[in-house]
Amino acid sequence: AARSVLICGKSIADLVCLTPYELLRFVQSLNQNSRRKEVIRPILQELMPKLEFLEKAGLSYLTLDRSVDTLSGGEAQRIRLAAQVASPLRGVAYILDEPTIGLHPHDNKNLLKLLHDLRDKGNSVIIVEHDEETIRQAEHIIDLGPGGGTNGGRVVAQGALEDILRNPTSLTGSALRSRSLLPARTSRPLAGCQHLTVRGARQHNLRNIEARFPLARLTVVTGVSGSGKTTLVRETLLAAVQQRLGRVWSPPGEHDALLGAEAIKRAVEIDQSPIGSTPRSIPATYVGIYDSIRRLFAGVPEARMRGVSQARFSFNVSGGRCEKCLGQGTVKVAMNFLPDLYVVCDQCHGKRFNDETLQVLLHGKNIAEVLAMTIEEACLFFEAVPAIYKPLSIMNRMGLGYLALGQPSPTLSGGEAQRVKIAAELCGNDHGSTLYILDEPTTGLHISDIPKLMEVLQELVDRGNTVVIIEHNLDVISQADYLIDLGPAGGDRGGRIVAQGSPKDIAFRQHPRSVTARYLRHYYEQTVTNT
Structure with missing residues (x-):
């Protein structure tokens, strides 16, 4: 019975299958009809701000009928935040834990504007965050430290951004003052390099693309939220290599061919899942x-x-x-x-x-x-x-020196668990020819910990392994040998390779459809200014 009620030929079942972007365009077209305006105005006044928030928060690619248990933590948090945007409440304290997780700098900029809008309504916004731009836009910063674990738990600095920058004991202030924490390096040469190639990838929103990943190099896959990064790297590349190695957990995403995989002897995804489920795992x-x-x-x-x-x-x-x-x-x-x-x-x-x-x-x-x-x-x-x-x-070199040897695994954060896994790989009898996949390894990492992470990932590459990272952090992107940028937008408007090459080539050559190129160019210009 519910499906028999139609609005402009669409039932409620049709509408919940749309993305926020598609539904927003649909309701905007309804609003243009003068006969309907008065009837639907109260509904649209509540609905449209939420849809606009979902789009600006980098969630325009999600269908509205998506199961909640398939959402990432960052996606779920931003959806809950969308429910508050149209709320008339004032004097509310909103507490967010790393809302920028999974966001491209372009989407992050929109999210910060929306958080400012919440503040301007008379609310307080408290954020636990490591993202540099979010920290810079805060009106009051509380910096805890000076280290982690037993070496932390103290307020080492608080106040406006200028107060943090002037504080000599603040690691955050030191990292914000200069990008010298990152080691200067030249990308490894790509000429004559063999490649691991996925041809004709068309799973989900991928548009029959051919992606080439240079072997024994560090490749970073970038793109705005929903552009197809996870589909390409985890669901297609990793799954196809695992299938070839005879270790299939799920069939790979639709593609025509996988070339160059004979050079890969092992494939490992180093994620942020716990290293054990009981206190006996340490x-x-x-x-x-x-x-x-x-x-x-x-x-x-x-x-x-x-x-x-x-x-x-x-x-x-x-x-x-x-x-x-x-x-x-x-x-x-x-x-x-x-x-x-x-x-x-x-x-x-x-x-x-x-x-x-x-x-x-x-x-x-x-x-x-x-x-x-x-x-x-x-x-x-x-x-x-x-x-x-x-x-x-x-x-210890990876910044885990504060952890206890016998610390129960369930008490480790996702970032700590991931770094322990990387350490285990470096400790093993590594003879190269391994494909390592990492999805946003900087999640939960302080700015000063990123150079430590990149140092050990570069060491894995130096041993002859191939490392592929999905990442939005510009510090990590700048350290890549090769960059694959997907876009130009999310959902049905994404799924294409809009730029590929070395980070500096992408930053300073013409790539009009690449949002990443614009932010990367600004990053390099700021780096020169700060040094």
Whole structure:
């Protein structure tokens, strides 16, 4: 019955299949009909601001019937924000956690204008953010630090942008003052380079494109939100390579051919998903050093005298672990109709092991004390053990020195989990010929951490691997050997390659359809000015 009611030949089922851009154009055409104006005016006054917000917030490519569980965190947050745009409420405090996630600088500019509009209505807008432009436009900045983890938790600077820039102890201020944090580098040569080529890609909104990814190079795929980046890189390229390697989880997106894949021996997506789902999963186990630590403990005279094996120093099996909490350090308390509560185990006091195990000491430290060390502290403690020191030094170099060796994996942020995964790859027996895929690796990273991330990604490339990144951050884009820019817009208006080449070629040559080119040119000009 509902489908039998039509507006200009369209039922409600037809309308919810449209994107915000398409529905906005449809309702604008209705408003031009003088006979309908008076009837539909109250509806349009509520509907149009929300549709305009979705379009300006970089969500014009989403269909209105899209399932909520398929949305990214950034998309879901901006949709919730759209519901507030037309609200007459005043004096509301809006708290947003990294609303710029997944946004191209062009879309970010529109989002910031909309946030200013919310402020101008008499509301307060509080944002947790690392994006440089968002920080620069804030009227009041609170900078926490000076480091992460146990080295943080203090207010090192607060005030207007000028106050942060003048503060000598603020890492944020230092990063905003100059781009010298990024190492100057020249793109690797592309002449004579072999390529991994996806031919005839046409999944979703891709327009039968041919994308060439140079092997043993760092390629960044850019484009406004909804232009087809994820469809090309993850759903088509990665899935097609996995299929060729015989590791198929899902069929690749529609395409005609994959060329040059014989040079790839392994394909890995390094995402921001947790490295483990239980408290027993810790960074030390993920990078493969915990077995070596347990062997060291099992080899000390006290352990040999007691006949203790290395299995006793594992909290995954009975024997050395605390049996009350089963080696987790916490005990779950069921709260019936409320979420479960986790409290520190009153038997081991969070140490995870029983008293007998804790009596075995390595250089004066028991196993619980070693796991409580930060990675930075552990680097000094295990400096004479190369098998342990090398992975620790890599993680420390990546800005993870504040993490505890035994920190439960579920407590790591997405960015921390991703960097632990990258460290594990660098620690492995890497012989090149691996394809690494990363989707927005700078999510959740402070400006000062981006150079550390890029340093290790460049190291992966130097080993003969191919790294492909989907990214909007201009610091990362500028470090690429090759750039593929999709557009010119999102949804049905995207899916084309509007520019490709080295970052500087794209920035300073004529690419009229590339939005990225304009922002990249401005980035390089600002870099020269700041230096």
